[in-house]
Amino acid sequence: MTTELRVLEPAEWDEWYGMLELAFGGVTESPEERGLYRELTEFERSIGVWDGESCVGTAGAFSFRLSVPGGALVPAAGVTMVGVAPTHRRRGILTSMMRRQLDDVRAGGESLAVLTASEPEIYGRFGYGVTAYATRATIDTNRVRLTVPEGTDDVTLRQADPAKASGACEAVYARRVTARPGMLARQPGWEKQALVDPVSERGGASPRMCVLAERAGEVVGYARYAIKPDWSYAGAEGVVLLKDLEALDPAAEAALWRFLCSIDLTSTVRIHSRPVDDAWQHLVSDVRRCEPTQRDALHLRLVEVGAALEARRYQAPVDVVLEVADAFCPWNEGRWRLTADATGVTCARTDEPADLALSVRELGAAYLGGVSLTSLAAAGRVRELRDGALVETSVAFGSPVAPWLPHGF
Template identity: 75%
Template structure:
């Protein structure tokens, strides 16, 4: 069977996207959701595999900038909308798209490719490593209290319309100020500010419309929370749930004020959150962490497309001077020895003939790149080999981050 891989034409989008929906279960998205993704899709960076008139494979790549340790925003291809038709499994469709896509990303001069995986077992063979995790929790607010810091009572809270331009812009300004301080966050380009307030009625499943509360100090917005209220009753009374979409704040008092408000909403007894940083500070405010049902799962997968440029783009928590022996069969231009020299002020990474200190694949470099996965832990799993005594500890400390990397939303 002959198939053709080609760049997506705008006129092909509806058929291409319908095949993507079919691969993800066949349930059509709400019209407003589909319309937003159609506007955000970059056709020249999207691929389709065609069997005659039928699209049997899809893949896209958004133009992103990703925050890395040190605060820089590094160009990254946001790999998205990847699917293969059930009728065309085991024929190399996915591999052909991954091959073309990484070649394209390299030609665009973007040192990173990133994705979130519907199935995390898929992408390791293409050099992606799990670089961030997301925390989820169900907090029993009927039995858990908060100990808030001084100044919490000075923060003014008010309801606001989530999608109103002024409200949305104020929330985006808070988000933008936080991006450099946490690796893994995306600099939101124009149009992406609509994603956090997308609220199709068909997706609410019994919840309220999206609600928004702003935290203010001296007339300035210093935080916000967006959430759904899911009412529920039984014979003993109300037991509704607050489903938190996102919460950001510029200081501890504003952060605590928003969390306390969520805990205090009438007729509810739980707060659910699905995507928070693993070091999220509310865990230190609650009276009983055991009643918060905390768990984690993989989130952002990172692939170094250009090892030298990627490692130079971030800074390092402690001085590091290490030679890596890198294996990368899928992108062989990365293979070989690289000397990384860096500290908190900057870094250089160049080809070298010097003896290697550590041996690893590009997948491990991707996992460790944002400071979320420790090189020491990867070595304990047999995925990093120390060739010079002391090199592992030096590199692991250098790659670490003072805050956990985190991807606030999917794409």
């Protein structure tokens, strides 16, 4: 096989994206979706593998800023649109694209790469660890009641056109980004993603709707959702399909949840992806009736260990030497001394004895504070070489709120 890996040209996009659709089952996306991702594609960060005149592999990256513990927004490559033609699997094409991509990310000065995985087992061998999880749930609103905090009744709700309300929603979102690790600061154009609503993807549901939460004339929250009507012999059994929800304070958030759980002619609120520590779980009277489940959401890789560990903050002082294994990006291999306290963070190479031994994959999993090093050690994936180092470091790496990815890419 003779193939060529090269940067994507704008004129090649349709064939390149068509190959990606083929790799994901051959269903052509709607013109609205295709148009958005054509607009968002960063051609200089997109690569294709070509066998003659046919595209047989795709990979791209978006230039994101990722919220990390401590509130900093760190440049990160959002790895995306990765696919290999069914006829060309197991020939090293994916590995060659991952190799080129991580080399480019490093050359561009980004210390982190993130992705969402169609198949989670694929990316561990390239050094990605699952760093954030998401909760799905189905709230039975016939059986579940909400207890809301003081001040909820002071919040007023207003139905709004999703497109016309986009600016107000984005302003709320922007104020929320640094409060939770894993959230993405919206780059220009990404605000359109929440508005793409092709009829072909609704599955019998309504067009997307939006409700704004306001206090004293200020928008303090929003929810975007759709309703799928349904009826049985006993009556209405409609489903509220939540797209996204953000609020600036507990009362505004509770007002939105109360609204969603009390819409006429519905009996269920279906949640697709929310933080694992989301507030709704403490508002409901019976969480069992909500059937929450978790799955992986965000995978993260440290491309430059020293710079990445210096970019975040730590919730307790720590002074630890990490022995890092990284076969795919060998520039990260070796010992790194991480020192952090209230005055700052340093992470530099050292010849001192190691306190913990782990691979870059475990560092990626623990990086945003939602996966503990102690749990990874219990699975044999982190080794303690100095007594007390594991607990000390695990506590320091933690986060007071769970990391969460607000939308896919």
